[in-house]
């Protein structure tokens with residue numbers, strides 16, 4: 001230990017001899033790493049798996065069960081009609097299942113208050129257990145029947161009431177009476193993969209939740225994708241929405257085992273065959289069952305600009321590394337005389353390598369501080385430029401740890417070659433100079 | 434203690450080959466004080482560097498304490514340099530931004546001595562060269578003679594058994610040169626073997642033995658005949 005402190009002191013002496021090139025080396029490394037790291041943060045957060053333990057068990061079924069024969073561009077629609085969901089619900093193969101869509105509305109406590117614009121997820125009971133949503137107060141609807149009961153997120157409860165335990169409180173949802181059944185705990189599924197078919201998975205969570213049947217009854221129109229394949233008027237949701245070919249529902253099922261998945265796949269095939277036999281399925285069957293793990297790539301929702309940017313910043317980091325090692329080579333060569341002297345006085349190469357390790361450690365510490373500052377600034381800047389991605393700019397422990405490792409490796413690379421050159425020189429020649 | 438047999442050293446550059454040492458045979462006994470003399474470029478520094486394992490050689494053998502140094506690993510050579518050999522360079526080779534104390538400490542650091550032991554050895558060496566009062570000075574604050582004495586202190590602080598000195602008085606005026614010479618004699622009397630390169634005939638005479646090198650060949654190695662000649 002005492003010896004290592006000595007090595008650190010020697011490193012400091014070396015820095016003091018040429019502080020400017022050293023500061024420049026640190027600066028270049030910090031900028032390269034910081035920019036790379038800011039970008040890596042977004043890349044990592046945008047591509048992370050929000051439910052790693054079940055993203056291969058949650059599935060998104062799609063049927064092209066529509067009342068007209070498709071001739072060109074026959075892609076299976078990504079959303080289902082109410083009718084189709086009913087048919088898909090005629091089985092107990094899935095462990096749980098929920099249909100959903102989203103709408104906009106206004107919420108307030110009384111007519112004297114200014115209404116609060118809210119985004120509403122209109123869904124079924126199993127939504128909350130499918131996606132591991134934590135409940136703070138109250139309980140989720142006991143079944144899928146219509147009820148004028150809303151579930152609030154923690155932040156919308158705080159916005160409306162200034163507190164969270166508001167079970168049983170009355171609210172006006174677009175001036176119709178509803179009561180609060182439950183309040184969710186802080187929850188942010190990033191990315192919200194259940195909304196990936198609308199390329200909507202990078203936005204914030206919805207503010208309140210309403211039962212599907214009530215949503216239809218109250219005529220809440222979808223604010224994302226809805227397609228009509230017959231003469232149903234999509235604006236007449238409460239009267240025509242349940243029977244016509246108005247496709248607007250996302251549907252998620254949980255299939256825990258391969259056997260379950262196999263059986264469900266077969267169930268879908270049989271369903272489509274029966275429909276065909278009944279003359280309600282004119283197109284060729286083209287069923288899809290996509291796991292949540294693959295949902296973004298299935299719908300082509302990968303943000304390619306972020307990917308390209310990540311590549312550019314990686315190249316930038318490489319350029320910075322080259323520059324930094326060039327600077328550091330010069331620094332070492334000007335110190336070569338001292339290296340040789342130490343060797344002549346009996347320092348072995350491995351002792352000089354320990355010296356190098358002290359150099360690396362110091363450089364890594366400075367670089368990490370610099371990279372954290374530039375990285376932080378970079379993220380702030382990106383949030384200004386691309387506010388849509390600002391939800392994905394958080395640093396977590398694995399991310400920070402990998403920054404530490406990368407910074408250390410970079411410092412090591414920058415120091416390795418120069419110090420090897422310096423410690424393998426011909427001894428006597430350099431001492432003469 | 435030192436035995437060189439048919440040792441040759443050739444410096445190769447793109448244009449020329451310099452035979453710096455040709456088939457050198459040399460035997461140095463423990464406790465000797467030998468002066469190496471010869472014209473400039475004759476190979477004195479080269480010989481000393483090889484003895485100090487700072488330089489490799491092309492053929493022949495170098496036995497130190499009866500053991501060949503051929504094929505020793507880097508760490509074994511470093512250890513040998515660190516523990517057995519003290520080196521006084523043609524320049525002083527002090528580190529400018531290290532204090533006198535820290536300069537002398539360098540070789541002791543790499544030997545892994547305890548702090549107290551290091552301190553005691555440094556102070557002993559500083560007393561011997563008469564610079565104890567200036568141990569916190571920096572090299573630039575000392576005269577040339579004093580700097581050379583620091584270099585000597587650094588060389589002997591590790592209590593080496595061999596001291597290799599390359600023109601230790603070359604940069605000094607005659608008074609300082611005499612002081613340094615007296616210091617080396619004192620160190621020799623305490624049992625340290627010394628090989629010293631010098632141009633000064635007086636100094637060469639004061640040494641117990643005079644080895645002359647001309648054009649890479651040893652000429653006056655009076656105490657030693659090549660093995661081949663003995664057996665003949």
Ligand SMILES: Nc1ncnc2c1ncn2[C@@H]1O[C@H](COP(=O)(O)OP(=O)(O)OP(=O)(O)O)[C@@H](O)[C@H]1O
Pocket residue numbers: 429444445446451452453471472473474475476477478479480
């Ligand atoms: N690194 C080297 N590369 C090529 N030639 C060298 C090298 N070092 C020394 N020489 C040559 O080897 C010969 C011996 O050099 P050396 O330094 O041993 O001489 P010297 O006797 O110490 O001279 P001086 O009294 O001037 O110090 C010289 O001709 C020199 O040019």
Ligand SMILES: [Mg+2]
Pocket residue numbers: 477478479523599
């Ligand atoms: Mg010389």
